[in-house]
Structures are given as C-alpha cells and as structure tokens.
Amino acid sequence: MTTVVGLKCVDGVVLASDRRASKGGMIGSKSVRKIYALDDNKAVAIAGQLSDASYLINLVKAEAKLMEFRRGFPLTVKEAAKLLSNIMYLGMRSYTPYITEILVAGIDETGPRLFEADVSGAITDEDFTATGSGSPMAYGLLEGSYKADIKVSDGAIIAAKAVKAAMERDPGSGNGIQVLKITKDGMEWIDIGGNGS
C-alpha cells in the first residue's frame, strides 16, 4: 500500500507521497508522513512496514551524524543510501528482513542524486522511480511525462500528478499528497489536499 515517487531534476530532486496508512482492509491513518529529512540536503521516502522504515531512518540518521561529527563533513547522498542498504542487506541475510522500500534523494557536490533500496538491500541509481502499491499507475504517468532536463518546479508538478493518478485507482493510496523539493537552497515542503479526499 502507498505511492511514493522520486524524480531527479537539473537543479535538485523531488519526492512525493500520498498520506494513507492501511491496516488490513481499513484506513489506519489519513495523515501519515512517508517523507522524512535525514539532514539539510538529504531525505527519504518510504513504502512498506512503517515500523521497520522508521527504525531504519533513526539508525541511518544517527550513524550519519556520528560520521559527520567524527570526520567533520557530512555524508554524500550515495554514502547515506549505501549505509541504509547495507543494514537492509544484513537484515535479509539474517532472515529478519526490514519489510520496506526506501527512496533516498538529495543534493551534494556530485549534483542531484536519487537511489532506491529494496528489502534485499539492493540499491539502484535512478532518474525517476516509484514504489508502493500505486507504483504501476504512477509509472504510467512518469514514463510519459518525465524528461531529464526538467527543473524542480516542473518536477514537483509531475511527481504530484503521478501520486494523484495512483490515488485515483489504487485503494491503498489516498488522503492527500505531500511533496518535498530539495535544491541547493534547501528543502521546501508542499501539502496538497488532505484528510478527506
């Protein structure tokens, strides 16, 4: 259940998600957060088991911060994504996998970066990606609309439209859209709709 979308643009990255949490056949929450900031220039979007995901995020935040204090400069997006996927890989190998898929997005010296980590700890470098039960519908829109040379302002609209498309047809997704734009200037959060629709 869930739809989360990530897009790489020329001047930054965009993450977008719906706000629905499912509990069996019920809607467990209509205002759940699926996008979390790791620090000033990195964020993650999650799909799957919320408890697993939030535990992982806490762990990665702590390890990243520790690393930053020890060496004096922050992790790159790739380092943060690799750190996360290493933990997930160990989980899979010890027969206690973290049931979640996580998009890691951010901007660093190497430019805008977007990664996707899955249950097995596999990590892929993406231009655009979607995950969760609504991802087939989101991909339908993304495949047609995404271009490599778009700006964050346009990317945010495409990402929001992709989540909207999934919310229309996927019963696991709904209750509003949250968008996060990450550029050199920092982060901007946008909430669209919410609770009712």
Add this chain to the structure above:
Amino acid sequence: MMPKEFGYERPFMLYSPDGRLIQVEYAAEAVRHGSPVVGIRGKSFSLMVTHTKDTDPLIDPVEKIHLVDENIGIAGAGYTGDINLLIDEARLEAQRYRVVFEDPIDVKSIVNHITQFMYQFTRYSGVRPLGAALIVVGSDRTGNHLYQIDPRGLMMSGKAMAIGMNCEDATNVLKEGYREDLNMKDAILLAVKALSKAEESGSPVEVGIAKGSKFIKTNLEGALKLAN
C-alpha cells in the same frame, strides 16, 4: 605481593595504606600538565575558551573544542588520546539517545555517561585511569550548562571553572571577575583573561558557545561578534 621497591611504578590499582588510589592521583597530575580550558555559565548561555595548539609554523594548528552533538561541545586537558576516546564515547552516547528517543540528548545525561565511563578505569587493576579532564558546555530544554569531569570520575556543575595547567590561577581570576549578571561579551573577555593567566600563549583563542539548544565553535572575533 609486589616488592616494595617498585614503589610508585606498581601497575596495579590498589589502595595505599592511607586509603588513596595512587594511580588515579597520578592521572589527575597528568591533567595538571595539560593545556588549560576555561568555562563560564551565564544567565542565557554557557561558553568555554582554550588555545588552539599552534606551535610549529609547518604543522596545522590543532583544534581542541569538539562538537559532540548539535547542542553540546567538549574540550579536554590531558592526554590527547584519552580525550579523543572520551569524545568518541560521548558522540556515540548522543546518537544512541537519538535512536531511542528521537531527540537530542540533555547535557546531564551525557555528562553522567562520560563520568561512569571514566570511573570504570579507576576500579580495575591492569587498566590505566584516563589522564584527561573535560569541560562540557551545552544547552538543552532545561537551560544552559557547564560541567567539569575529572579522572576520578567526579563530575561538577558550576558557574565558572578551569582545568589544566595553573588552573588555580585561572580560577582566582574567575572568582574575582565573576558576577551573576555577566553578559556574553564580558564573560568571553573574563574567560580569555583567566585563560591567559593560566597559559601564556601567542596561539589563537578558540571559543565554544552554547545558547538556545545550539552549540557553536568559533574564534575570538566570531565569538565577540556573536555577543554583540
């Protein structure tokens, strides 16, 4: 039994006949040869000052104030390796706390943890008590804090304090100059005065300031600019 002629060189952590732990006292003595750190707690801030180690023109200056988390900084006097061990333990504890509670650690908790950690080195034979004393400066939701931790595993909270060489001289300056209503600028100047009394040095002064749940490390100019 250890032969008596081993005297102070005996490696074991044992009480002397008059009830003292000689090795721990030696560790405290090692700290008294370390470079000084001075800390002051005001009404809305706490701060510390120290000289950066800048003795050789070919070697980059060594900074002595370490960030532990966004709201806490530590500077030590004594053996650098021992200080670094304690700094890393403090950083680990700060992040462990974040994993569990999703909040920055409070100053009292981290000071407690470091104190416990250091104390363990005074309890066992075969280990060497850490030759390090720390000044901990931090700010959290309970206010601004200034702590001192010594090799005995003793923690002290206070308004103004100094560790390292000639710390009595620095403390005397602090005793004379400290007032309850000290503003940040006057506190910085008083701390620097006390520091230069303890150690004459041409090296630049490093300042750490905790205020409003944030810790900032800067130089003297930056600190005075911040105070204005």
